[in-house]
Structures are given as structure tokens and as C-alpha cells.
Amino acid sequence: MQDLNDMLYFAQVVDHGSFSATARDLGIPTSTLSRRVADLESALGVRLLHRTTRRLSLTQIGEIYYQYCAALRTQAQSAEDAIAIARTEPCGTIRMSCPVSLSQITLRPILPDFMRRYPKVNIEMFVSNRVFDPIQDGLDLALRVRPSLEDSGGLVVKQFGVVRTQLMASPELLTRVGRPHSPENLKGIPSVAMSATDGRAVWRLVRPDNRTTEVLHRPCFAADDFLTLKHAILSGVGMGVLPEYLCRQELDNGQLVIVLPDWAPLPDILHAVFPSRRGMMSSVRCFLDFLDEHAQEGIRRI
Numbered sequence: 001m002q003d004l005n006d007m008l009y010f011a012q013v014v015d016h017g018s019f020s021a022t023a024r025d026l027g028i029p030t031s032t033l034s035r036r037v038a039d040l041e042s043a044l045g046v047r048l049l050h051r052t053t054r055r056l057s058l059t060q061i062g063e064i065y066y067q068y069c070a071a072l073r074t075q076a077q078s079a080e081d082a083i084a085i086a087r088t089e090p091c092g093t094i095r096m097s098c099p100v101s102l103s104q105i106t107l108r109p110i111l112p113d114f115m116r117r118y119p120k121v122n123i124e125m126f127v128s129n130r131v132f133d134p135i136q137d138g139l140d141l142a143l144r145v146r147p148s149l150e151d152s153g154g155l156v157v158k159q160f161g162v163v164r165t166q167l168m169a170s171p172e173l174l175t176r177v178g179r180p181h182s183p184e185n186l187k188g189i190p191s192v193a194m195s196a197t198d199g200r201a202v203w204r205l206v207r208p209d210n211r212t213t214e215v216l217h218r219p220c221f222a223a224d225d226f227l228t229l230k231h232a233i234l235s236g237v238g239m240g241v242l243p244e245y246l247c248r249q250e251l252d253n254g255q256l257v258i259v260l261p262d263w264a265p266l267p268d269i270l271h272a273v274f275p276s277r278r279g280m281m282s283s284v285r286c287f288l289d290f291l292d293e294h295a296q297e298g299i300r301r302i
Contacts, residue, residue, distance in 0.1 A: 004072065006040040009033060010048065011069040017056060090283040091120035097132035097142040098125055101226040102270075105246055107143075114290050121283045129224045134275055140284045141274040147204075147266045155273040158288055162267040167203065167259045168247060169239035174257065176236070183213045183263060190238035192229050193219040203241060205263040213263075241265050 009022070013033070016022040023030040041048050048062035058066060098107060103125065111123070126132065132142045134155065145163050169189075177189050183205055193201040196219050203215040219240075221232050226246055233240050234250065239259055250256040272288060274280070 003036075003040070006036050007069040008073050008076070009036050010040055011066060011073050013037060013049070013056070014058060014062075014066050014069075019056075088282055089120070090118040090286045092281060092283050093122040093124055094141070094281075094283050094287055095124045095139045096126070096287075097130075097137070097139055098127055099129050099143065099145055100127055101243070101246060102143060102145055103127045104227070110290075110294050113294075114287065117290070118283065118286060121286070123287075134273060140281065141272045141288070143270075143272050145268045145270050147268050149269060149271065152271075152273050155275065156277055157271050157273055158292075159269055159271045160291055161270050163270050164244045164267050165241050165265045166244055166247075167205070167239060167263070167265065168233055168242050168251075168256045169259050170234055170236045171254065171257055173236040173239060174259070180259060183215050183260065186215050186217065186239075186259075191217045191219045192221040192223075192232050192238040192240035193217075194222065194224055194226075194229065194241075196222045204266055205260070206266055207262055243268075 009026070012026065013019055013022045016025065019030050019034050019037075023033045026033065037049070044065070046061050046065075047059050048065055050057045050059060104127075115121070115123070126137075126139070131144075132139060134140065134142050149157055149159075173190070178185075180186050180189065186203075191201075195201065199218050201217055201219050201222070203217065204212065205215065206212045219238065221229075221237050223229055223232070226242060229240050230242055230246060230250075232238065233242065234255060242256075244251075247256050251258070272291070274284070274288075
């Protein structure tokens with residue numbers, strides 16, 4: 001395939017009518033430009049230009065070839081213009097991932113406002129508790145809720161706030177097994193968890209005075225979805241850790257209670273990870289700013 005730059009040089013020479021004028025416009029030596037066009041003719045095996053000391057003129061095949069080169073130049077400019085618009089005016093598609101409960105509870109009420117504010121932006125969201133890597137999975141960003149940012153690797157991180165969780169149970173369960181008053185009393189009480197390794201899971205609890213402890217337990221039920229765990233806890237299957245934002249109503253009406261008010265799991269950090277700030281599309285930047293803007297009412301509220 002011909003060098004695309006040579007095709008653009010050829011189109012410019014035709015438009016300017018001379019090598020010297022084109023060379024001045026492009027900022028390259030006339031000899032270099034002449035050689036590049038000659039190399040193009042040699043690669044094609046045809047003569048594109050008639051050269052005289054006074055003027056240049058297209059050959060018959062040169063006229064045909066020029067039309068394609070001019071069209072290529074127009075397309076290249078259009079592509080550059082599209083990038084410029086995308087970097088200044090929010091438009092195009094944002095490809096992102098989001099954990100299930102975060103999408104259903106937190107983003108669901110605020111996303112319509114974003115879509116109305118930026119009607120030229122589309123969102124393609126992968127709602128899953130699977131860990132997505134923006135680079136490997138070809139995403140613009142991934143929303144995460146984790147107790148630590150250490151596993152973000154070389155990705156750029158933008159924090160939005162913390163998600164507070166509590167160890168919760170149904171009153172019926174605590175009536176049946178007895179109300180624990182310390183982390184040591186948790187052993188033997190049925191439990192549920194997001195995951196279990198070899199049938200075991202760990203709760204890391206902290207007090208206001210920063211005293212910490214770990215409780216090893218064997219959950220009788222594990223599911224990687226908070227809504228599923230919530231229903232299991234409401235049904236008295238076992239106690240478990242849930243985000244406060246997911247259970248406000250149930251805590252208020254007494255369907256759920258906090259097992260150890262003086263102890264709580266370490267808060268999770270709500271954040272986005274993305275490959276780089278450099279060259280970020282305007283739509284992605286606006287979405288991140290929108291999330292930050294709505295933190296008090298829609299995200300830090302959790």
C-alpha cells in the first residue's frame with residue numbers, strides 16, 4: 001500500500017500548482033517533496049504529473065488518482081474534526097462497568113439527569129460484580145467499591161466518597177440465637193457473606209477508638225450480590241455485612257438491626273478507575289464530574 005502521507009502530499013501539490021508553493025505551505029524542502037511524489041509514481045508504476053519549467057499538469061490517470069487522494073484528505077480532516085468535537089463537546093458512547101447494587105440503588109436515580117443534560121452521550125454499562133480492567137476489557141472507566149485502592153495498579157483513580165457498612169441481622173435471628181455483645185460472641189451464629197474461600201470468610205471490624213479485630217466465620221450462604229444477601233438476612237438465614245444505603249428503610253422500621261453498634265466493618269471507598277487523564281474524551285470527563293457533583297445527594301449519601 002502507498003504511503004498515505006505521499007498521497008496527501010500529491011493532493012496538495014495539485015492544489016497549489018507547484019512544488020515550491022506546496023513545500024513552503026508544508027514547511028518541508030522542495031527537493032524532499034518532489035522526491036516523495038516521484039516515489040509515489042514509481043510505486044504506482046504510472047506518471048501522475050506532467051512537469052515543465054513553467055507549470056504542472058495532471059495526466060489522465062493522475063486526474064483519477066487525485067480525486068481519491070482529495071477524498072482521503074477530506075476524510076482525514078473530518079476524522080480530526082470529529083476528535084476535536086469529542087474532546088470539547090460531550091458526545092459519543094461511554095463504555096463502563098458498575099457493581100450490581102451500586103447501579104440499581106445509587107446510579108439508577110441520577111443517570112436520567114445526566115442523559116438529559118448531555119443528550120449526545122450514550123452509555124454502555126456492564127452491570128456485574130466481576131472485576132473489570134478498563135484496559136484489558138476496552139472500557140473508558142470502571143466503578144468500584146472496595147476497602148482499599150492498593151489493587152488499582154497503574155490505573156488512574158478518582159474517589160467519590162465512602163460506603164459505610166454494618167453487620168446486620170433480623171430480630172428473629174437474634175431472638176433465636178441470642179444477642180451478641182462483643183466480636184467474640186459472634187462465633188456459632190449463622191452467617192452469610194459475599195464470598196467464602198474453602199467455606200470460610202473474615203469480617204474485619206473496627207471501633208471508634210480504632211481498635212480492630214478479625215472474626216473468622218463459616219457462612220451457611222454466600223452470594224456475590226448484596227440484594228440477594230439482604231433478602232437472606234431479612235429471612236433470618238444468618239447475619240451479614242450490608243451497606244447502610246441498601247437497608248435504611250429496614251433499619252428504620254426494625255426489620256433489620258445492627259448486631260454490634262460499637263463495631264463496624266472498615267468503610268469501602270467508592271471510586272472510578274480509568275487508563276489515563278491524557279486524551280480523555282469530554283463525555284467521560286463530564287460523567288466523572290457529574291458523579292462528583294451529585295456525590296452529596298446521590299453517592300456520598302450512601
